[in-house]
Amino acid sequence: DAGVIQSPRHEVTEMxxxxxxxxxxxxxxxxxxxxxxxxxxxxxxxxxxxxNVPIDDSGMPEDRFSxxxxxxxxxxxxxxxxxxRDSAVYFCASSLGWSSYNSPLHFGNGTRLTVT
Amino acid sequence: GENVEQHPSTLSxxxxxxxxxxxxxxxxxxxxFPWYKQELGKRPQLIIDIRSxxxxxxxxxxxxxxxxxxxxxxxxxxxxxxEDSAVYFCAASRRGNTGKLIFGQGTxxxxxx
Numbered sequence: 001d002a003g004v005i006q007s008p009r010h011e012v013t014e015m016x017x018x019x020x021x022x023x024x025x026x027x028x029x030x031x032x033x034x035x036x037x038x039x040x041x042x043x044x045x046x047x048x049x050x051x052n053v054p055i056d057d058s059g060m061p062e063d064r065f066s067x068x069x070x071x072x073x074x075x076x077x078x079x080x081x082x083x084x085r086d087s088a089v090y091f092c093a094s095s096l097g098w099s100s101y102n103s104p105l106h107f108g109n110g111t112r113l114t115v116t
Numbered sequence: 117g118e119n120v121e122q123h124p125s126t127l128s129x130x131x132x133x134x135x136x137x138x139x140x141x142x143x144x145x146x147x148x149f150p151w152y153k154q155e156l157g158k159r160p161q162l163i164i165d166i167r168s169x170x171x172x173x174x175x176x177x178x179x180x181x182x183x184x185x186x187x188x189x190x191x192x193x194x195x196x197x198x199e200d201s202a203v204y205f206c207a208a209s210r211r212g213n214t215g216k217l218i219f220g221q222g223t224x225x226x227x228x229x
Contacts, residue, residue: 033217042220042221043219043222045216045217048216056216091159104162104165105150105162106162107159107160108159109158110159
C-alpha cells in the first residue's frame with residue numbers, strides 16, 4: 001500500500017493567494033483527518049471526516065479555511081486568502097474505523113506551506 | 117475538551133541509558149493513548165499505544181504505562197540508540213469521540229553516541 005498521499009510536498013505562495021492542499025487516504029480507510037503542525041502550537045486537529053462527511057471542524061482557525069471530501073479517495077484543504085501566519089506543515093491522516101480506539105492514524109508525508 | 121500536557125520538552129541521554137517521557141490528560145473519559153515518533157522532516161508514525169483496560173504494555177525496548185487515577189501515562193525507552201533520536205508525541209482520545217486525537221506538545225529526544 002502506498003500509504004496516505006499528499007500533494008504538493010512544498011508550497012510557497014504570496015499573501016492573499018489561494019492555496020489548495022490535496023490528500024488521498026489509504027484505500028479502505030473511512031476516516032480522514034487534517035492536522036497542522038507548527039513549533040508554537042504543535043499538532044493541531046483542524047477537521048476530520050467519516051465516510052466523507054465532516055464530523056468536527058471546530059479546529060478550523062478561520063473562515064479562510066475550508067475542507068472537502070467529495071469521495072472516499074480524495075480530500076482538499078483550501079486556504080483563501082492565505083496569510084503568513086498560515087505557514088506550517090499540514091498533515092493528512094486516515095484510519096480504518098469510526099473511532100481511533102481500534103484503528104490508529106496513518107499520516108501522510110505532509111505539505112510544507114510557506115506564505116510570504 | 118481534552119488537554120494533553122507533555123514533559124519534558126527536550127531530553128538528552130547517553131546511548132544505552134533509559135529515557136522516560138510523561139503525559140497528563142484532563143478528560144477522565146479518555147481511554148486510548150497512542151505514542152507517535154517523528155523523525156526530522158518526516159511524518160509522525162505510531163510506535164505503541166495503550167487502552168484504558170490495561171496498565172502497561174511492552175514492545176521490545178519500548179513500554180508505556182497508564183495511571184487512570186492520576187490521569188497520566190508515560191513512555192519508557194530502554195537501552196537507547198542513536199536512531200531513537202526524534203520527536204515523540206503522546207495523544208489521547210475517548211471512545212465514541214470518532215477518533216479525535218489530541219496531541220501533546222512533543223518531546224525532542226537526543227541520544228548521544
